[in-house]
Amino acid sequence: MFSRLNSARVALRHLFASPEERIGIAVLATALLFVGVNAAAAHQYKIGAIEIGHPWSRATPPGAKVAGGYLTLTNDGDTADKLVSATAEIAGRAEIHQMSVEDGVMKMRQVEGGLDIPAHGSVTLDPNGFHLMLLDLKGPLVQGTKMHGSLTFEKAGTVEVDFAVDAIGANPKPMKHDGGDAMPGMKMDH
DSSP: OHHHHHHHHHHHHHHTOSHHHHHHHHHHHHHHHHHHHHHHHSOEEEETTEEEEEEEEEOOOTTOOEEEEEEEEEEOSSSOEEEEEEEETTEEEEEEEEEEEETTEEEEEEOTTOEEEOTTEEEEEOTTSEEEEEEEESSOOOTTOEEEEEEEETTTEEEEEEEEEEOTTOOOOOOOOOSOEEETTEEOOO
8 A cells, every 4th residue: 555655646746746836736726625615605596597695594592483584686687587485494484574774763574576686786685674584483593504495586486595594693794885775785786
C-alpha cells in the first residue's frame, strides 16, 4: 500500500512540477470549497420564469401555533405572475399575508387573490411586509432543520421547496436596496 501511495505522489509531482502550478491548484481547490459552502447556505429554486431565493423561517417555541415563511420571488419573464397559494407539511394551512403599520398600529391582513410578481421584478417576503403565515402548526420549528412545503403560481405552476429554519429571533438577511421600494416588502427592478 505504501508503495502505491509513493508512486501516486511521484506521478503528481511530474504532472505539476513547478511550485506555481501546485499553488494554483491549491487556490483553485480552496475557491471551489467556498463556492460550495455559499451555495449550500443560500438555496434557491426555479419554476418557469420564477426564481425562489432562500426560503426560510424562524424557530418556534414549543406550543406555538403559528410561524412565518420568508423568501424572495424574482420573475425573469416578460409577463407578470402571481403566488396564489403555499403549503407546509408542519402546518394545517398556509396563507399569504401582509404586515403594515398604520397610525402607529401594526396590522396584518390576508392577501386576497394572490401576490403579484411583476414581469422583470422581485417581491421579498420578510417579517416586516409580505410573508407566508403558517397556521395550526403540528409541532415546533427547530433551528437547523428544514421545513418542506410547496408554492403554487398562477402561470408557472407548483414547485416543492424546503424552508431553512433559523433562530427564533432571526432577522432577514440584508438585501441590496435600490432606493425605490414600491411598497413594504416589494422591490421593483428597473
